[in-house]
Amino acid sequence: MVAVRRGLAACVAGLMVLLVLLGVGPVAWIVGLGCALVLTVATERRAVVDGIAAFGPADLVTLTRATLACAVAALVAQSFTGAHVVSALVPLTVVALVLDFVDGRVARRTGTASAFGGRIDGEADAFLILVLSVFVARDAGVWVLAMGVVRYAYAVATWLLPWMQQQLPPRYWRKVVAAYVGIALTLAASGLAPAVTSYAVLAVAFVLLAESFGWDVVWLWRRRAGLNRTGARDVRKGKTLQRNR
Template structure:
């Protein structure tokens, strides 16, 4: 579900070509985000556009500083597309009324598409020979942002209480805790369990966007997903605690 960047040292500059492609693709995706937001909201809505531009700008800086490939690669382009789709979730956060009726199904379809595309960037990266830590981190951060935005949409739509933000924000709480407890920042071994729970977490949040999924069903789905996520994080914390 995730892909990685090149294994070349991160200090080697990438040059202008990947940056130029990133900027051109970002410009095209910005127009798409604006157009989709306009169609869904019935007027020009700038928040998703602003969110994507900020995210894309941060990625451009990181590309310049750490990417050492000669080209951007299809996998990174796909991950950038998923970032644009994730930014569209800012629309129902600001306008929770859009989660109902036809626009609600459209938002559900966009979220489902974002989740489905997540399984393609890894194989693309491996096929192009650009698999490595940078792309894997890019993919992971887009997943994390997408999960948090989905949780905010679920909360704003009334499908679950404010506690559902834990389902989208637990990773960020873990990162914050690592500043106070540095041993939490140590690398973890690869585990299929972690990837599976991540898919179930995002999948549960996407399901809760469907207009037909309402309380109490949506609340039970969120509780089960939160329980699985808490269990997975607890296993990692215990593993790290035993090795500090």
């Protein structure tokens, strides 16, 4: 177990080492450290809300993945200056995707699975997808950005619509879809596949994401009547759980 602040400090230090090794410019440093700042503040606040004083083994794996996502964000920013970043971006993304399969297994084997871990795992997935979608959209089209922003659009909707703040049932399919989308975007970013293949893989990812989020929205919509009868005040008091990807 590692204390929350110590673990987050280690993530920031690790990101700085990565950025030095990658040899990125000022813009990339600003973006990478800015993402890390958001990561540390949001994670620490969530830990306080959930009563988490220390990170377990699986949490550390997830935070390592989030740190890699910050490095990928820095590389994407670097690419807008005309630099060639694919040779570094793809390996970092592949490692992050592999760790996505590792953290859940570590949590189960060590008996440290928690709602907190699920939340930061979902946010790490969403952020990596957002960053990759920005990179891929320049060649594949603006429509790819929809895959990156849908999670955040959903989050905004939960703030505005009380009926979307109800607790969703567990659905492992969400994790499968997030993994596929990450792989599809990485393939497209690598440029290794023919353009037609990349477009086809991305189109499937788009459809899967639409189905995943659409299923959740429809499920919540159908149960809005029950929420209206009991009142939305219980939701506002935090008795329901946000959607975790």
